[in-house]
Amino acid sequence: MKLLRQALAAGGLLAAAALPAQAQEVTLKLHFHLPITSFASTLFIQPWCEKIARESTNRMKCQIYPSMQLGGTPPQLFDQVRDGVADVVWTLPGYTAGRFPSLEAFELPFMMQSPEATSRALWDYMQLHGQSEFKDVKPLAFHVHGDGVFHMAAKPIRTMADLRGLKLRAPTRQTNKFIAMLGATPVSMPVPQVGDALAKGVIDGAVVPYEVVPSVKLQELAKFHSETDPAEPAFYTSTFVFAMNKAKYEALPADLKKVIDNNSGQALSGQIGKAFLQADIEGKKLTTRNTTNVIPAAELANWKLLGNKLSADWSKEMDGKGLNGTKLLEDAKALIAKQAAAR
Known part of the structure; x- marks a missing residue:
């Protein structure tokens, strides 16, 4: 009987070891500086979280921390995702002046007319010129907002x-x-x-x-x-980055990596730019x-x-x-x- 229990326990351990590749559940701590009611949250961040949950059959979910609820200040968000304080952040690289020089080309006057098109262009530009500046994180999207x-x-x-x-x-x-x-x-x-x-x-x-x-x-x-x-x-206009902790991404099983990959890149960048144009329309109504x-x-x-x-x-x-x-x-x-x- 003792040998049988030991065999069953060993089998259970082997089965548990095989689970992560197929059934691992992941929670992503997502941190940003605006309120949960902000247009950035309701039109972009929350829908993104809902989409990755749906496409992962609820094995990957966000735990959202708006309004700097994980502590720190907005200029510290990039370092927080780099260091693993947060798993995903949305922030403005411009809050740390001069740290991301290549990106500043898109922050010069009279560069942007369509936030959707310019956001797609920004993603492509960063693949050409900005990878070294963001090598310590996994960028999911780069985008701009509408007219200042x-x-x-x-x-x-x-x-x-x-x-x-x-x-x-x-x-x-x-x-x-x-x-x-x-x-x-x-x-x-x-x-x-x-x-x-x-x-x-x-x-x-x-x-x-x-x-x-x-x-x-x-x-x-x-x-x-x-x-x-x-x-x-x-x-x-300002530039933004939606970024993930690199180690967190690398630790994901292949199928969850694919969910992230399918919800990042040039297409997501353009979608966010388009959402911000809609947000401008809604924001203007309040004035x-x-x-x-x-x-x-x-x-x-x-x-x-x-x-x-x-x-x-x-x-x-x-x-x-x-x-x-x-x-x-x-x-x-x-x-x-x-x-x-x-x-």
């Missing part, structure tokens, strides 16, 4: 002169430089800090897309919303009681001259880092045009 908008507390922006002397929140190194060139004082801060900064008068306004409006209650804190001519490329104006193309022509100078300066800076700035900028523009034509 000036959300102002006290007065609208109609011309460059209206920006003089104002303190404006901006998200990235290049957008901060451009805001300064336009005559305002840039104040760099992550999105979650914008509402408090506006309420306390620390800033006069913020440049964010309409998608962000409900997350920081901009419909209540900003009375004026100044858009740029929609027929023109956006005066700025209907406020005043909205459009900065016309004739005025933006003056802004573009400064934008061209910033792009040229950036290209020279990249040359100084051992990167071919001209090539990076040319490839970014060509890929954006290619994806725009393919829509």
